[in-house]
Amino acid sequence: MNDSAVKALLSLYSVPGIGPVRMRKLISYFGTPQKVLEAGVRRLSEIEGIDNKTAERIKSGINEDFVYNQLHLLKEHNAQVLTFWDESYPDRLKKIYDPPAFLFVKGDISLLNNKAFAIVGTRVPSSYGKAITEQFARELILGHNLTIISGFARGVDTVAHTTALKNNGKTIAVLGNGLDVIYPPENKKIYDDFLKNGLFISEYPFNTKPDAGNFPKRNRIISGLSMGVLITEAGMQSGALLTAMYGLDQNREIFAVPGPITSGKSSGSNNLLKQGAKLVQSIDDIVSELSGQLQASPSVNQKPDLKGKEKIIYELLDGEALHIDQLAIKAGLSTSEILTTLLTMELKGVVRQMAGKMFTRL
Known part of the structure; x- marks a missing residue:
């Protein structure tokens, strides 16, 4: 997308009430964000879901300061805007329910074409949780050349990312804040290495702080970009379980590593296993499911054993x-x-x- 199109996109985004759904609808109808901004109130209000008040806001509610600031920060941080209509927008993500209308990206954008696998879990892992996260991330990278996706949060996420970097693998971080915010702050020490072998993604504009409400929503992108999701260790309140739920909705394979029944840090992942997530005791448990998903076709005559x-x-x-x-x-x-x-x-x-x-x- 060229500079004028990016400016028009950000202008549209700055209008109150224009979220991803309305933005996709408007741009799909008119063809480009520029043409949306050029359309009159009457024409805009003919679109389903765009009332007269919203159409008037599009014509008069653009936040010019926001647009100028975002364009400046894009250049300063050597970042790009990737839209739903770009050829490089991941097809896997495009097919999920409520895909982002656009993404701010920084790093190796070619990683979006790689086969990727998500590893997520608790922010306060036990030594067991750290060890198995390292083990499976390393084996997925070295044995199967998969790109590791996670959320750059404390705990399991950071272990997954750093394991990828240590093993010369590729990794993608989906953030719950703007690209200019390094969160958690202790991850600043891996930031430069990450940019050499990784990609940062956020649907949030620059200057967006890591508010708690941002993180659940970004989880749909983590699972959406992935072939499958592995929860290595998670309690019952862990956000990783939400990533698993998004993955289910997106028809992704969901995997979990069993943990001690006495450990609250494994209660969420153990519960996923009770509900039918794929039990993982070795890398073969993951690989066999993924290859089966890619190669095997389901029998139309075979009925599941249900009661x-x-x-x-x-x-x-x-x-x-x-x-x-x-x-x-x-x-x-x-x-x-x-x-x-x-x-x-x-x-x-x-x-x-x-x-x-x-x-x-x-």
Whole structure:
């Protein structure tokens, strides 16, 4: 995307009420961000989801100071803007629900073409958690040349990234803040090495602080860019579990390493295993699943072994996709029952969630 297009994109982004969904809709309709800004209020308000008030804001609500500042910081930090409409935008990410309209990127952008695998977990890992994170990251890099993706947070994320760097591997960090903010601050010591063999990605503009609310949303990008997600160690409140849930929605393989039943730091990953995540005891457990996903085709005649609520839901989805509320009514289940059962079925790989809380069977 050229400089004028980037400026127009940032101008559109600065308008209050223009989020990723509306931005994708507008640019897809008009073709370029420049043409969106050139359109009149009447033409803009003809687009579904764009009311007259929003159209008027597009014409008069651009924050010029924000745009100027972002363009200046892009040059200062030698960063780029990658949009949903660029050829280099990862196809894998483009296909997820609610993909970012654009990304700020810094580093080796060619890594977006690599086969990648996510490793995530607790911010306060035990010595066991650190050791197994190092082990699997190293084996995925040296044995299978996979790029390691994580969130640059303390703990498991940082161990995964640093293991990649130590083994001359490639790594991608998806941030919950602007590219100009190094967080956590102790990771400043690996920043320069990271830029030589890695890529920083953020959907947040420069000067965005690492607010707690930013991190859950960025997790969908971590899983979206990956072939699969490995949780090496995570408690019940760990954000890594949200990455696993996003991965399920995106039809990614979800893996977890079992931990001691007495350790709260493994309670979340152990619970994922109870719900059907792939148990990992060696690198072969990951590789066999990934190669099977790439090479094997499912048998259309083979029915899964389901019982009780799962069997009822599976039969209801015969030949059609249904909204979660419709499923609950037809199955005679409460909201909590339907959610729990569908999650288990997703982990088993027999149903898939689509946009709008619609479910279909596989």
